[in-house]
Structure formats: C-alpha cells, structure tokens
Amino acid sequence: MIVGRGPSALAALLLLCCYTTHAAAADLADKLRDDSELSQSTAKSFKRLMPVRFYSLLEQNPVANATLSLRSCTIFVPTNEAFQRHKGPTHVLYHISEYLRRMSIVIHVNYLIEMPFFPRLATAAFSKDQLEKTVSSDMAGNPPLYITKSRNGDIYVNNARIIPSLSVELTNREGNRQVMHIIDEVLEPLTALPTAKTEINNLDALQFIQKADQLSVGDNKLRTYRSQLALMKKESLYNAPGAHTFLLPVDEGFKITTRSSLVDGKVIDGHVIPNTVIFTAASQHDEPKTSAAFEDQLKVTVSFFKQKDGKMYVKSNTIVGDAKHPEGVVLSEIVKANIPVKNGVIHLIRRPLMIIDTTVTQFLQDNGENGALRKFLEVIMDSGGAVLDGINNLSEVTILAPSNEAWNTSSIDNIVRDRKRMTDILNMHIIKERLNVEKIRQKNANMIAQVPTVNNRTFLYFNIIGEGADAKITVEGGGVNATILQADVAQTNGYVHIIDHVLGVPHTTVLGKLETDPMMSDTYRMGQFSNFNDQLNNTQRRYTFFVPRDKGWQKTELDYPSAHKKLFMRDFAYHSKYILERHLVIADHVFTMKDLAQMSLTTDNVVLPTFRDSLKMKVTEEAGHLHDEYASHEWTGYVITWNYKKINVYRPDVECTNGIIHVIDYPLLEEKDIVVSGGSYMPESSICIMLANLIMITVAKFLN
Incomplete structure (x- = not known):
C-alpha cells in the first residue's frame, strides 16, 4: 500500500507505474534477444510431451517461443488426430493464454482510493481445476477462450475437451510455472476473409452481424436477419457485455418471402440465451435453457441435440405463447457452429426459431433432402408419393416420423420394395388430428391412450413412462414400440413427432x-x-x-x-x-x-x-x-x-x-x-x- 497526502502523490505514482512497466517490458525483450538458448529451453522440455504437429507450428512462431521461454502461461495443445480432422489454418497464439494477475493499489489522499486496474507483469498458469470461465488468448486483440465444466467432470476449452490424463506442469529456466493441456480439437478463432478491407480483432456479436460478409463463415449470409435486427432496434441485445449464446438464422432460412416479416422483437429475443455460453460438444443435449424471450406473457426455451449422423440441431419451445407466437417446437439445423466472439459464442442456423409458418407436408419436404427426416421422405416417394398427397389433403394431422437411423434395419430392407405393404406401414404413422404431448397426457390420464391412424382399423397406443421433465413417451403400432425423440414439432396444420423406430415392422420376438x-x-x-x-x-x-x-x-x-x-x-x-x-x-x-x-x-x-x-x-x-x-x-x-x-x-x-x-x-x-x-x-x-x-x-x- 502506498500512502500520499495530495493529488501530486497520485500523479507521481501513475508516472512511476508507467515507467516501471515500460522498463520491465524492455528488459524482457532484451533478455529474449540476448539469450537464444533460453528462448528454446522450455520448448525443448515440452517437445518430449507435445504432439509433433503442434510443436512444429510452435517452433515457427517467435511470439509463442518467447512466451514459453519467459512467462508463466497455459497452453492448449491439440492431438495429432485433431489436426487430421481439422481443415484450414491453425492459429498457434489462440491456443496460449497468459493470465494477468491484477493487483490493487490503495492511495490515501485524505481518503482511500482502490485502483484494481493496474496489471502486474507476472502471469500465472492454471491447472484444470483452476481454470476460470473465461481466459484471454495471446492472439491479436486477445479474443477470449471459454471454459465449460460439464456435469460428468469433463472440461472444455471452447468446443475442445481437455484430455484429463495428459495435462502436464513444467517450470522454465526463469522459474515460471507453465501448464500444458492436451485437447481433442483444434481451437478455431473468428477470422476475416483474405479480401477483408479492415482489420478484424475480437468482435462482439453485433460487430459480427454487421461485418459478416467479411468473415470466414463459408457461404452463409446474414443480410435478412441483420435488416430485421436494425428494424426492431435490438442491437443492444447483441453488444451486451458478458458471455451469451447467439443463434443467427442465415439467409437460406428466409426462402419463404413472408417469413422475415414474422421476425419481430420477441422472436429476436428467442434467439439469445443470456449469461450462458454453449458450445456444441459441451452442451447438455435436450436440456432447455431460458431464452431472452422468457417473461410473464411469453415463455421460450432453447435446447441443443445431436443426431446419430453427427448433425447438430437447436430447437425453440414456446411453452407459453400469445397471438403472434404460437406454442410448439421449432427445429433448426446448425449450419456453422461454435464461432467465438468477445461476448460469447455464435451458431449459424438454417431457419429462424419460434416461427411456425409451414404445413406438415412442407416441413417434411424441407427436412427431406439432407435433414432429420431424409429417409422418411425418400421411402414415401419410393412408394409412389400418394402418402404425401394424403397428408397434404388433411386439415389437421399428426405425423410420427421415424428418424433417419430408424430405417437402418434388415427387417425393413425385406419389405421396402413392396409398395402396398410399405404404404400401409407409412399410413400407420399418420393421425387425423392435432396430437401434441399435452393432449397425449390427457388421453393417458387413466389408461394407455388408443388413437386411430389413417391405416384402416389400425391404432397407435401411447404410454408415458416416468414423471416431469424426465418422462418418456412411447408409442406402439403394429408390434413395434418406439420412443418419441423430438416431440411437438409444430406446423400450421398439426404436429410432427420424431420417433426412433419404424412402426409396423417387427424387430422382436x-x-x-x-x-x-x-x-x-x-x-x-x-x-x-x-x-x-x-x-x-x-x-x-x-x-x-x-x-x-x-x-x-x-x-x-x-x-x-x-x-x-x-x-x-x-x-x-x-x-x-x-x-x-x-x-x-x-x-x-x-x-x-x-x-x-x-x-x-x-x-x-x-x-x-x-x-x-x-x-x-x-x-x-x-x-x-x-x-x-x-x-x-x-x-x-x-x-x-x-x-x-x-x-x-x-x-x-x-x-x-x-x-x-x-x-x-x-x-x-x-x-x-x-x-x-x-x-x-x-x-x-x-x-x-x-x-x-x-x-x-x-x-x-x-x-x-
């Protein structure tokens, strides 16, 4: 603690701190230039333990070598297998973090003034248990790395999992502690296109939206959503400090020309999960998170889930709706995931959430080509397409749609070419009424609910196993018992429930x-x-x-x-x-x-x-x-x-x-x-x- 008796003491202290910091930095630079052996000693120590692909990149980066030689740091090193999966350049400095310890200087000028903003040059390395929620990287602009600790004990850096048994602690010749964590994925920062006209460093979500055309996000465009964001004056939601999850629908999701007009302020709120950063690998699947559109009159949750083919989806569930925002689930595929920004993480999604503006038939077609129901639509069309016409003619309809994986059984292969049999089986998945989970619960209050299908004299039998959020809904038809994987996918004329087995094709004795x-x-x-x-x-x-x-x-x-x-x-x-x-x-x-x-x-x-x-x-x-x-x-x-x-x-x-x-x-x-x-x-x-x-x-x- 430094004590003074007037404003001149404070000015002198500020000048002293600035001079000391500059001198120390100069001393470090001189030491790095003069001692070539020191600049390589720590790197050599790590080489015995570090995956060779990353080490070769580290050797070529003088800033990274200087950090290892002179400072305490934490370094996240991808495995060689992670490099084999990775496409594109690797940013070495984004894998290194130097934790600046802040010291409080208290000055007495007739009263105490605490100044927590002076960084001490000494830095620290942290083990897995010491990692904080957000750490700064050494990359230009110091974009943050986000740490997630899952319920099962796994720790993630952005979307990469730390392999617990491979963390190593060393001390360099300067006596500084350093920790190396081996991770299963290469860390990818937000970067600009080579053609970008301005320098882009550590953008927040709003800046990302405004400059998306200059960023490396593939062919995905955000012009429609960007214009609606400006129209609804919701920019402050995206440049808010903190750590949030942002879901941004790309232009492809606005093929229906009237859809953009449905993106009002509440819908925009439903695309943000405040105060929570969710990377896909670290996400708890099907765990609802409260969106910014969660209030007395409107309650919307958002959750992530992954199909067996590896595709990631996000879904909104409007639990309590209003005249403009109907209740029900809306699914959207994540087309580009895990884009880190200054105030959280961004996922680009195929279509906007909360908006229910397609029929059941349109939903099947939209999710048929490469989506979650690709195989279901393929079988319908191979059977002549009459089933789809029948669905289109129903004013109210509920579909029990088998997932893509549900069709991968040999018992189905034996009958898929029999059009008549296949049509009967497909019709067993169609109910001529709106049947959501709440209505199933009502039907199931005193007995197993029995519901007729389009297939003549064939019924489905719903059962609810368990209670509350952990309850599982099963449906039996034609000898097959299936579980509903995704319920209440709402459409203008009914619902779609995605199930894990094809009904009517027995697979058990x-x-x-x-x-x-x-x-x-x-x-x-x-x-x-x-x-x-x-x-x-x-x-x-x-x-x-x-x-x-x-x-x-x-x-x-x-x-x-x-x-x-x-x-x-x-x-x-x-x-x-x-x-x-x-x-x-x-x-x-x-x-x-x-x-x-x-x-x-x-x-x-x-x-x-x-x-x-x-x-x-x-x-x-x-x-x-x-x-x-x-x-x-x-x-x-x-x-x-x-x-x-x-x-x-x-x-x-x-x-x-x-x-x-x-x-x-x-x-x-x-x-x-x-x-x-x-x-x-x-x-x-x-x-x-x-x-x-x-x-x-x-x-x-x-x-x-």
Whole structure:
C-alpha cells in the first residue's frame, strides 16, 4: 500500500507505474534477444510431451517461443488426430493464454482510493481445476477462450475437451510455472476473409452481424436477419457485455418471402440465451435453457441435440405463447457452429426459431433432402408419393416420423420394395388430428391412450413412462414400440413427432414384445414364474398368442377373487401355465384377425391347435364405439366368441418376428375352469387328466 497526502502523490505514482512497466517490458525483450538458448529451453522440455504437429507450428512462431521461454502461461495443445480432422489454418497464439494477475493499489489522499486496474507483469498458469470461465488468448486483440465444466467432470476449452490424463506442469529456466493441456480439437478463432478491407480483432456479436460478409463463415449470409435486427432496434441485445449464446438464422432460412416479416422483437429475443455460453460438444443435449424471450406473457426455451449422423440441431419451445407466437417446437439445423466472439459464442442456423409458418407436408419436404427426416421422405416417394398427397389433403394431422437411423434395419430392407405393404406401414404413422404431448397426457390420464391412424382399423397406443421433465413417451403400432425423440414439432396444420423406430415392422420376438409392452405386464409376469415364457423366444416356431391385457386380468379379480390371487402365486405355477397354454396357438403359420374372421364365415367354430389340445372360437367384425373413453368416433373391431362368451379384441395383429399377438379384453377363462377348495385350486380339465392317469396306472397294475 502506498500512502500520499495530495493529488501530486497520485500523479507521481501513475508516472512511476508507467515507467516501471515500460522498463520491465524492455528488459524482457532484451533478455529474449540476448539469450537464444533460453528462448528454446522450455520448448525443448515440452517437445518430449507435445504432439509433433503442434510443436512444429510452435517452433515457427517467435511470439509463442518467447512466451514459453519467459512467462508463466497455459497452453492448449491439440492431438495429432485433431489436426487430421481439422481443415484450414491453425492459429498457434489462440491456443496460449497468459493470465494477468491484477493487483490493487490503495492511495490515501485524505481518503482511500482502490485502483484494481493496474496489471502486474507476472502471469500465472492454471491447472484444470483452476481454470476460470473465461481466459484471454495471446492472439491479436486477445479474443477470449471459454471454459465449460460439464456435469460428468469433463472440461472444455471452447468446443475442445481437455484430455484429463495428459495435462502436464513444467517450470522454465526463469522459474515460471507453465501448464500444458492436451485437447481433442483444434481451437478455431473468428477470422476475416483474405479480401477483408479492415482489420478484424475480437468482435462482439453485433460487430459480427454487421461485418459478416467479411468473415470466414463459408457461404452463409446474414443480410435478412441483420435488416430485421436494425428494424426492431435490438442491437443492444447483441453488444451486451458478458458471455451469451447467439443463434443467427442465415439467409437460406428466409426462402419463404413472408417469413422475415414474422421476425419481430420477441422472436429476436428467442434467439439469445443470456449469461450462458454453449458450445456444441459441451452442451447438455435436450436440456432447455431460458431464452431472452422468457417473461410473464411469453415463455421460450432453447435446447441443443445431436443426431446419430453427427448433425447438430437447436430447437425453440414456446411453452407459453400469445397471438403472434404460437406454442410448439421449432427445429433448426446448425449450419456453422461454435464461432467465438468477445461476448460469447455464435451458431449459424438454417431457419429462424419460434416461427411456425409451414404445413406438415412442407416441413417434411424441407427436412427431406439432407435433414432429420431424409429417409422418411425418400421411402414415401419410393412408394409412389400418394402418402404425401394424403397428408397434404388433411386439415389437421399428426405425423410420427421415424428418424433417419430408424430405417437402418434388415427387417425393413425385406419389405421396402413392396409398395402396398410399405404404404400401409407409412399410413400407420399418420393421425387425423392435432396430437401434441399435452393432449397425449390427457388421453393417458387413466389408461394407455388408443388413437386411430389413417391405416384402416389400425391404432397407435401411447404410454408415458416416468414423471416431469424426465418422462418418456412411447408409442406402439403394429408390434413395434418406439420412443418419441423430438416431440411437438409444430406446423400450421398439426404436429410432427420424431420417433426412433419404424412402426409396423417387427424387430422382436413374442417374448420380447411381451416383456416390454406395459399393457401385457401381468401376462408376462404369470408366464415367468411358471416357465411358460421360455418357449416364446423360439424363432423356429410360429405363434398366435391371445394375450389378456392387464385390465382384463383385473376384471377377473372382481369376478373370481380367490382364483385370481392364486393365478399369480408361484405355488400354483402349474395351473397358471395350463391357463396360458390355452391362449397360445402353435402352427406352421400365424392367424391374423382377418384370417380368423374369414374362417368363421364357413363354420360355427374355428378350431386352432394349442400345446395341449385345441382352441375353439368364432371371430366376427362388429361396429360400435371405440372402447376408449376419450374417443368419440365410430369403430369397427373384432369380437371373439368363446364358450358363449364375447370378448373384445383390444389390439389385433401385433406382429412379432416369430408370431403375432392379439391383445384381448378378458382371459379365456370361466368359473368352472377353476376348483377352489382347501386353499388350492385346479382347472377342471386337469382333474380329469389326473383321474385318467390314475385309472390307467391302476389298470396296468391289475393286468400285471
């Protein structure tokens, strides 16, 4: 601390500090010129440990060599593999950071004045744990490097991950501490085009937008968004100090000429994530972040996600909308990611967020060529394109669109050339109503939601697993259970949900389906402890399995409470197995409901082979209301008549790789099947079999 008694003391101190700093800098420069060995000593120490590609660049840069020789510093070194992936020049000084330690000088001039702006020339090197959120690089203009510490413990410098086991600490001949961190990606600063007329150093986001035509950002232009930004007078949002994430739609996203007029001030706010810097590799996928458009009357979040093909997307979710900004999700592909600027990071995106101005058909076409639904649109067009015309003719529609990766299975390859079959499968993904997640939740309040599709007499079954933000929504159709990856992608006439499997193309056995379907859990549990399920994985057989849904077993609890209790007890596993075997038809082919209905036209009872004997039933089609309290439309479904009892088929024709499942409303069970006495029970037919066996044994003994 320096204490003075007047303004002259402060002036003298300022002059002294400036002189001392200049002299020290001159001394360092002289020392660097005079001691050629010193200028290489630290670099040689690092050479034994440093990836050779970066070291060769470091040797050619005199400023970098001087830093290593004379100062404490932190250096971020890409691996050789990172260089192999990298295209374009490497800026060595952008990989070096010198942390200036600030000292406080307190001067007493009748009162205390604290001056924290005088840098001490001594600098510091930092280990991973000591890294701050932002550090300055040695590149011209000292553009910042952004440090992100993820939940799993990984540390990122901009978009490059520090490889934890390869960090090294050394001391140069001057006694200065230096730290080297090995990273998995070359750091890329913002640079100007060779043709740029003005020098560009350390721009903020607003300066980036204003000078985008002079910057190395590929063929991407920002003229439309730039004009809207000026029109709405939102420049202050982009030159605000701090560290933010900016999402900038390129001109390509404004092919629809009226779209630019929809970019108002609130939409611009929705493209900024304040006080948070998000680089794609360090981002927590599908973790909503509050945008600048988050207030009482409008609430918009933004999140990042990555497809398996490596493409990065960003999505806005308008949770609470207004007259100009409808609720729903808008997706946009990131066309150029991770552009660091003075006050954060910029991602260039293909189309603006928050704006819902395309139909479902237009969305499919826009995302078809190289987008998230490329394969889905390709299959539609290969099937003749009639499905797309059908979608276009619907005033309200919801599409369950399989992702590109969902089509990469051999089971689909076998049927994709069958246009008729493929059209039926595609139509299974189309619902003639607006169905967002909130409506699915409402439908699913008391039971698994059953929703009809465009494919005649085919339904989808939605289920919600978990609660809150971690809840997962699944949809079953044609024997396939899929998970919704991206929900509520809003369009003017409906919604698109991206799913992870193609519906209607089975990829699991009867056992696999029984094990994973939430509607069949009771039947699966009963079959497990009786070992009945063991046979259901056999791919050499063809099964037709009439599976009572859980609600059906619950009905038997009301009808036969004692028997129901014992059906699910291990001590009575033999009898549970016997009941289940009645429901399982084993033949050289499967029996669809349509097959059984046709067979029933010519006979009073269709006889089907089971494990023990046979199953006799009659199947008819009957009109009525869908047995889902949320549905109001007419329904035509199948009804089984068995032992004079009518049982509705809740889900017909659930296909599996080794058979087919028909989910029924009630088990093939009657009171006379069960004898309950003295705490035990046995099916009546089993008693007959045991009596017959006993008689045969007695006769055999008599004959002997």
